[in-house]
Amino acid sequence: MKKSFNEKCFSILRKVQRGRVTTYKEIAKALRCKAYRAVGNAMSKNPYAPLVPCHRVVNANGKLGGFASGSKKKIEMLKKEGIVILNERIDLERYLHRF
DNA sequence: CTAATGACATTTG
DNA sequence: ACAAATGCCATTA
Numbered sequence: 001m002k003k004s005f006n007e008k009c010f011s012i013l014r015k016v017q018r019g020r021v022t023t024y025k026e027i028a029k030a031l032r033c034k035a036y037r038a039v040g041n042a043m044s045k046n047p048y049a050p051l052v053p054c055h056r057v058v059n060a061n062g063k064l065g066g067f068a069s070g071s072k073k074k075i076e077m078l079k080k081e082g083i084v085i086l087n088e089r090i091d092l093e094r095y096l097h098r099f
Numbered sequence: 100c101t102a103a104t105g106a107c108a109t110t111t112g
Numbered sequence: 113a114c115a116a117a118t119g120c121c122a123t124t125a
Contacts, residue, residue, distance in 0.1 A: 004122095004123090005121090005122060005123080006122090006123085023107090024106080024107055024108085025107075025108070028107090028121085033121075033122090034108090034120065034121070035107095035120075035121040035122060036107045036108065036120080036121080037104095037105065037107055037108085037119095037120060037121050037122070038105090038107095038120090038121045038122035038123070039106090039107080039121090039122090040105065040106045040107055041104085041105055041106080041107095041121090041122065041123060041124095042106095042122085042123085043106050044105070044106050045123085046106090054106080057106075058106095059106090059107065059108080060107075060108060060109095061108085064106090065106050065107075066105090066106030066107095067106060068106075071106090074106095101125105102124105102125085103123105103124085103125080104122105104123085104124080104125095105121105105122105105123095107119105107120085107121100108118105108119085108120085109117105109118085109119080109120100110116105110117085110118075110119095111115100111116085111117075111118090112114105112115085112116080112117095
């Protein structure tokens with residue numbers, strides 16, 4: 001059985017190491033699609049909660065985006081991983097993971 | 100199959 | 113620079 005779109009997203013996101021982030025667009029690009037919307041949807045479902053670091057996924061403009069347990073929580077987690085967040089924003093130039 | 104939805108992105112004011 | 117409007121894609125009802 002072929003992998004669903006979300007499972008592909010998870011496979012990619014799973015590669016993102018600690019202290020690093022990615023964007024919905026980057027994931028879509030890795031899939032050779034423009035379905036960043038669908039990627040976000042997949043994350044919201046996220047059946048592989050601890051296995052997939054969905055909190056390391058942010059918006060393309062460096063903003064946080066959303067999070068099931070609250071954006072606040074997301075910020076805390078990222079900060080704990082060593083990521084510097086300024087004004088609820090992330091320096092993508094520095095932390096963006098490239099596939 | 101058609102319509103509605105959402106953890107987005109880009110363009111416009 | 114910020115806020116609102118428009119466009120996009122896959123999933124779900």
